[in-house]
Amino acid sequence: MQRRPLLKILAAATTFAAAGLTLPALAQGTYPTKPITLVVPFPAGGTTDIVARIVADKLGQQLGQAVVVDNRGGAGGSIGTGYLAKATPDGYTLGIATASTHGINPAVYPRLQYDATKDFTPITNLASVPNVMSINPNVKATDMKSFIALAKSEPNKIAYGSAGNGSVSHMMGELFKMSSKTELLHVPYKGVGPALNDALAGQVQVLFDNLPSSLPFIEGGKLRALAVAAPKRVAALPNVPTFAELGLPEVNDAAWFGLIAPAKLPADIQAKLNAAAIKVLAMPEVRAKLEKLGATPVGDTPQHFAQQIATEVAKNKRVAAAAKISLD
Structure with a gap:
């Protein structure tokens, strides 16, 4: 009585093996x-x-x-x-x-x-x-239009900090330069923390960053946000436009x-x-x-x-x- 179910299982296993199916395939259902x-x-x-x-x-x-x-x-x-x-x-x-x-x-x-x-x-x-582009408040620009005008008047004199060569912030900075037709000086750091610290101190004037790490300093007035990379404006920064709104959709990811x-x-x-x-x-x-x-x-x-x-x-x-x- 107990042998028939066992024989059926063995027969089924033989059939699966003949069809080239493996044990992981049999287990997928569970x-x-x-x-x-x-x-x-x-x-x-x-x-x-x-x-x-x-x-x-x-x-x-x-x-x-x-x-x-x-x-x-x-x-x-x-x-x-x-x-x-x-x-x-x-x-x-x-x-x-x-x-x-x-x-x-x-x-x-x-x-x-x-x-x-x-x-x-x-x-x-x-x-x-969201990503964000922010500047040190000492930079003589109040919005993206005035910043781009300033950057074009002083090629390679305005520096942006990044988390390092090949980082998200580096690529975002280079994409911004290409899209805005500006020339900024890239200063790579070993991580976003040191870059953020130097942006706060004014050692570099611009920072491209994930919003969460920069947001407290933007809200505290220690950084000035120019644009966010997001599908729509961020609730925490309702007055900061997206890159797409500013005519820079390539940077809006x-x-x-x-x-x-x-x-x-x-x-x-x-x-x-x-x-x-x-x-x-x-x-x-x-x-x-x-x-x-x-x-x-x-x-x-x-x-x-x-x-x-x-x-x-x-x-x-x-x-x-x-x-x-x-x-x-």
């Missing part, structure tokens, strides 16, 4: 059955890490398994992202993609160990964070943080992760935490997110080529 690792390609404490941890806890609840954050920082996010690209595409190793890892790095690192558009399965863009997996992730697992992530982003407590960070929850389709990545890579390759930016 995914996940164990904890999931979420690779964050930057150190703990930064915006990428914070967004990942806000989402990870609730995502684990939706999936019924813990989602454990694994910080693997270094080389502008290239180390952790390269690690993810080589992971098994079974849904148990996921990662966070950013404008740095999937836009800038492919444009500035000639020997990058991954292909941003081919080596990953996009799941969804989780959140976007916000920073973003998306959920990805290695290439060739099974479609049913991709769909399950997408649906779970979108439910998480709709939770009031998750939205509140993200918005407190200055982030806007997104939650789009894998196809839309894939197109965003491709667009980001193409844009940054144009900027890197024009500004002759190449890192080893």
Whole structure:
């Protein structure tokens, strides 16, 4: 009596094997059955890490398994992202993609160990964070029009600080120069913190930055915001226009943080992760935490997110080529 079910199971397994199906394929219907690792390609404490941890806890609840954050920082996010690209595409190793890892790095690192558009399965863009261009209040400009006029009258005499060569702030600065037809002096720092400090002190006159780190100083009058890179004006800075409003739409892209997996992730697992992530982003407590960070929850389709990545890579390759930016 007990042998027939066993024989049926063995026969089914033989059939699957003959069809070339593997054990992970058989297990897809019950995914996940164990904890999931979420690779964050930057150190703990930064915006990428914070967004990942806000989402990870609730995502684990939706999936019924813990989602454990694994910080693997270094080389502008290239180390952790390269690690993810080589992971098994079974849904148990996921990662966070950013404008740095999937836009800038492919444009500035000639020997990058991954292909941003081919080596990953996009799941969804989780959140976007506005960028901001601000100036030291001692600069004799009150708005973007007067600043551009000043910059054109003094080529390469006005300096902007960045988080380093090939950083988001560097690429944004170069894109601004190209779009506004101005010449600014680039001063790279080792991280946005030192660049911010020197902008406050007036050692550099301009700063391109993620809004959350600059906002307290803008609100305190220690920096003057000229424009934000966001789809619409930011609630915290209602009088500051977007770059698009000012006729500089090329500079109007916000920073973003998306959920990805290695290439060739099974479609049913991709769909399950997408649906779970979108439910998480709709939770009031998750939205509140993200918005407190200055982030806007997104939650789009894998196809839309894939197109965003491709667009980001193409844009940054144009900027890197024009500004002759190449890192080893």
